[in-house]
Amino acid sequence: MLRHLMSPLDFSTEELDKLFDLANDIENNPQKYAHACDGKILATCFYEPSTRTRLSFESAMTRLGGQVIGFSDATSSSASKGESVSDTIRVISCYADICAMRHPKEGAPMVAAEKSDIPVINAGDGGHQHPTQTLTDLLTIRSMKNTLSSFTIGLCGDLKFGRTVHSLINALVRYEDINFIFISPEELRVPDYITDMLKEKNIPYEEVIRLEDVMPKLDFLYMTRVQKERFFNEEDYIRLKDFYILDKAKLSLAKEDMLVLHPLPRVNEISVEVDDDPRAAYFKQAKYGVYVRMALILTLLNITVA
Ligand code: CP
DSSP states (O other): OOOOBSSGGGSOHHHHHHHHHHHHHHHHOGGGGTTTTTTOEEEEEESSOOSHHHHHHHHHHHHTTOEEEEESOGGGSGGGGTOOHHHHHHHHHHHOSEEEEEESSTTHHHHHHHHOSSOEEEEEETTTBOHHHHHHHHHHHHHHHSOSSSEEEEEESOTTTOHHHHHHHHHHTTSSSEEEEEEOOGGGOOOHHHHHHHHHTTOOEEEESOHHHHGGGOSEEEEOOOOGGGOSOHHHHHHHTTSOOBOHHHHTTSOTTOEEEOOSOOSSSBOGGGTTSTTBOHHHHHHHHHHHHHHHHHHHTTOOOO
16 A cells, blocks of 8 residues: 655554664664665655755665665756646656655645655655654654653744644654643744644643743753744844754753754754763764664565565
8 A cells, every 4th residue: 555654643653663663673783674675766856955854865765775866956856847746746656666755835745645656755844744853853762761751841942833843742742641841932932733732632731931941841852943944034033043042051950861852954052062962862863864764765665674
């Protein structure tokens, strides 16, 4: 059966457990998987800039023995001549076995999936969802803390436009005993549809403005960038871009075993002086992104390795 990944909720928590077990096995036994995708082709169709998502997908397929085609910029594809996403994916289906698509418009990968003969993976659609980042975040939490339940997570920064935040909250509500603390300026608060969903499910959350006030409570701090590309007004962006800067002084208020996560790219919101702190987990997180995408490619292509 043809299966796509549009949202982290497309996989049950049991299926996610299997995916993460596979990702951990790939991490520990990379040679076992080195030819699992021999003869297979991944297309990366990126209509929006990316470093981690595109290159980690390409690294993942290459490490599985497969090959990669694609474009990294809408202007170098026939989208610049007016071709629709639906037509593009019909053609890509003739050239590749699986496709990862990033698009600035919410829902564009879903439109592609409806017309596709091959699995389509949403690699980020506008301010909506970023499911493979969420898989990366969950694998990082599970691998580094051995659990996906009973913790307090602070999500800090641009909670309005941050698709990584929206995807992660949606995914975490399926686990037991998670407390959410949303840390943002008034203008960048988490959207109402998310707080409505939390209320409906009786899941506890707090909304605060000052990071320092909640730092001692956190088991995870998920920092995010204020996203210039989603602002309509440059003045608002300039006013809000440095609202949060995590530095050593602020980190000194945190638990000794708290972990700092960030989907990256970072701009100023985490000072580089924090990078050497053992709690800084964001570069390790980027590495987990390769293992989980390798596991995802195998799963969507129905390839098992004995
Ligand atoms: N985390 C993430 O999506 O990074 P890129 O925009 O570089 O892909």
